[in-house]
Amino acid sequence: MHIPDGFLSPSVCITGYALTGGVTWQCLRQIDRDRDIQANIPKASLLTAAFFVASLINIPIPPTSIHLIFNGLMGALLGYYAFPAILIGLFFQAVMFQHGGMSTLGVNAIILGTPAIAAYYLFQQRHLLRDKKPFLTTILSFASGAGALLLSATMFAILLVTNISPDMDINAERTAIFISLGGYGIQAVIEGVFTVMLISFLERVKPELLNS
């Protein structure tokens, strides 16, 4: 779900960078208000490492192959730290593995990062109810893991469909993009289940990690 160089027009890329700049600034302001930055940065850093290597694991789902993203998981666990963490992870993926591109770094950060923040807000809803907490946590962790990925996939598809190069066969490319959305649906389930597993594990082993 990383848009490579050359797919988007310069104006879209610049807009992406501008939005990313704004969101990063906003997130850093929120982080600055955090009372326990020193405890949260190691957590963010470790999850950035996981995000960075997760993209190297390919799962072939025809017609394309997908790779795990875990942006919903990062949002649920990290809160506002997730956006800068994803931005840093994307930068390293683009530079080291040409996964994504430098010109599209801003756009990719918006595609993957803003759903992470949305997942954070969704996951925070588990504090609404006192009772039945384990069940609610399970539902919300699945929803944040799968929902963030679906949101990213939707943004990715909309951006691509509206930016198909006129030299291409637009209908064929549009069909290919819609078919790939099916693959992302499967990926959303995989990531949702993984998020549930990891969060229920953390809840039993180290519940303080979840109170961001």
Added chain:
Amino acid sequence: MNKLYFILSLLVLTTVPKQVLAHGANIEYRETSAINIQAKYDDGTPMANAQVVIYAPSDRTTPWLKGTTDQSGNFTFVPDTNAENIGNWDVKVRQSGHGDITSIPVSKEAENAAITQLSSDGSDYTSAQKAVMAAAGVWGFIGTALFFSRSKSSKLD
């Protein structure tokens, strides 16, 4: 992202029947060089039925040829070697938001049949190299985590 492997190879082409007379047949042939590209994803799976757009050096804005790759990600075309088309031919491959663009140099003397393996973005790392790079990156993040999680007492030392 995808990586494309481009294999420039000499192919013997066409037996062109120029004219068919009553009973005689005349077969002419000429050798041309064709460019065969193979488009693959990062993990080595071929990009089947991906769209290919080719731009000649003389006009970089209008496509010179459009087509799709076959099931194994292959696409072959014969560049014309007119004087104005000597130079880098741009080949763009796209499939559902994946793809790449690369330049293939075409010279007048296209007889050098050497198989050139061009990686579109110069990132033709082996898996061992990738593993080391990933490990180095991960260690950087872990190091950052360890740095920020050092205890307050050790900070005073």
